[in-house]
Amino acid sequence: MTNSLLSQQLDALLTNETNFIANLSNASALLYQSLSDINWAGFYLYDETNDELHLGPFQGKVACMHIKNGSGVCGTALQQQKVLRVDNVHEFADHIACDSASNSEIVVPLVKDDKIIGVLDIDSPSLSRFSPEDEVELVEFSKTLLKHI
DSSP: OOOOHHHHHHHHHHTTOOOHHHHHHHHHHHHHHHSSSOSEEEEEEEETTTTEEEEEEEEESOOOSEEETTSHHHHHHHHHTSOEEESOGGGSTTOOOSOTTOOEEEEEEEEETTEEEEEEEEEESSTTOOOHHHHHHHHHHHHHHHHTO
16 A cells, blocks of 8 residues: 555655654644635544543644543544544544534544554544545544654
8 A cells, every 4th residue: 555645745754753742743834724614623642640631732722631541432442442423523522622623533542562642533524524535544544643752
């Protein structure tokens, strides 16, 4: 399988860059500028001490600062260590509404060398915005990002 254009762009952007926060910042900006029909793209970083996610670099409106492991879409994806693609967040039990304009969401857990880094979170104002193809592309994007962390 060849890398998607988005993953290729990320790889080129982050080559020889080692700053964790800067790399996440540029990754969120690339997603926000490249994907259509989204209103938030960014990262929540895992804090092992408190067993929760903390807001990391992102593009979009202000967001929740802390998400408990197992809470909301992000915390559930973290707990289950699997991608969650939610067509209608308002029907998701325990959904955390950081932005009431968000209607669908995709969350990709980020793990490197068995260490939980956090999650990639993308929201859309449209219902059913994220397809299985989007999921494949964003998993690939996340793997490319993890090479640079």
